[in-house]
Amino acid sequence: MSEPMVLAENVWKSFGSNVVLKGVDLRVEKGQVVVLLGPSGGGKSTILRCINHLEKIQGGRLSVEGTLVGYHERSGKLYEMRTREVAKQRAAIGMVFQAFNLFPHMTAFQNVTVAPIRVQKKSRQEAHELGQKMLNRVGLADRAAYYPSQLSGGQQQRVAIARALCMQPKLMLFDEPTSALDPELVGEVLDVMKELAESGMTMVVVTHEIGFAREVADLVAVLDGGVVIEFGPPSQVFDNPHDPRTAEFLSAVL
């Protein structure tokens, strides 16, 4: 199987008259960690949300493991997927949000087990073991009974990562996972992500953490004005960028 995990070809997306993606091309192979960089408004978060079909694309093709996102293709025609089928596609893709979006009325443990029980119909025992394992993996086994409001931002984001991992996804999307954190809490979240990358998880990460990108990413894509202006290994993008805008952006960030 050589199908790429994510393949975006000439993807267009607009909100009303505001065109956010103007033909994005992106290819993420299985097991790769791809970091999306670029100035705000460049379309990084939007392409990420399109991969999970939280946003509908208006042009081009976007597929995950060779399957179109949100559409069926039969004899050259596109048919919108039913919401249940979309839900099934999403269940296989984990997503971590800037604002954590933990469910505040559930404990950390309930947060991580609710989807395995309700969506994947796992037995409670199986889900509980999985939940324990994943909370343990992010170093929060002792916080299982805490509500999100009783956890620090870094802990909340780690629970959110554990929640996504409990669905045993084939692909993880991170939408600025450390941007809402106090500086001293960023490290603990990045450590969890590093460990995840080392374990072979396919990841697409929108972030401003250049250090993380340099150290962990296999490939870095720079988006500006709704297109990918630079795509390559971190050493090339950071040390020898093709596009002057990349250099400009990097000098502003570093």
Next chain:
Amino acid sequence: MATTADAGKPPVAQRGQRPPDIKAIPVRHYGTWVFAAVVVYLAVAVLVSLAKNPNMEWSVVGEYLFKPLTLRGVVVTIELTIIAMIIGGIGGVLLAVMRLSRNPVLGAIASFYIWFFRGTPVLVQILIWGFLGALYPTIYMGLPFVGLVFGSWETSAVIGAFTAAILGLGLNEAAYDAELVRAGIISVSPGQSEAALSLGMPWGMTMTRVVLPQAMRVIIPPFGNNTISMLKTTSLVSVIGGNELLTRLQTVWGQTFQIIPLLIVACIWYLALTTIFSIGQYYLEKHYGKGHSRSTATKQKKPAGLVASLENEASAIPEEHR
């Protein structure tokens, strides 16, 4: 002793130590106290005059307060309130979801319903349901326009005073609750449903598991308020002979003319019921306030430790693992 030169600078020996608590003479609010005294004086005067007024006939109040006739009325009042609020609550959720749905027809129907039922007095609605027989003497079940009829009943037999009261109160309440529920749903951040959707939850589950439980925190206080309001609104049903508390007392004073003492009986019972319902509301708020340390209901400041964890998870762990 410190001289004026180093005023404001504590002696070196005291730095870093907690100084004694400030003891200042508080400001006296004489005006407030005079006003309070006047109010208390007037209130006592009113109460004494009421208590001493022979027309209150306290003996009659005592006689009727726990009569089976009164108690049966109280039971009907509670039944009407609870059933009407259930209809109102379920109807309200349906209407709110319809209004928020992407289907324009459903949205328009819900808006029309809310417009109509909020726009006409509930007393008029109760009367219409009570006199439905005058509008439709017979009720048919079948397919309209096709002429297919499965059965027919006389309206007065199907819709008695109690059913009419339930319909009048419940359908009106649904219109109000719809707005409450909608406000509650909107109050939940869109990130919550996005997180639920990204976990593969279908739309309905996202609503019932994630959005509505959080909306409840916002919905419960005004819903409790509506319930208490409903307890008293049930008295309107007396216009169609609803057999609740006020209707029954009315029939008594129709014969004995002991209007004032029987109205006092009604007041005492309505007060007692609203008090009980308020207590129930407190516990409901506490339940749905879970995880919100700043809400009034949850007073716990410490994280739910191991004990709480065992309590919470006990219900979720299958029997054989306890």
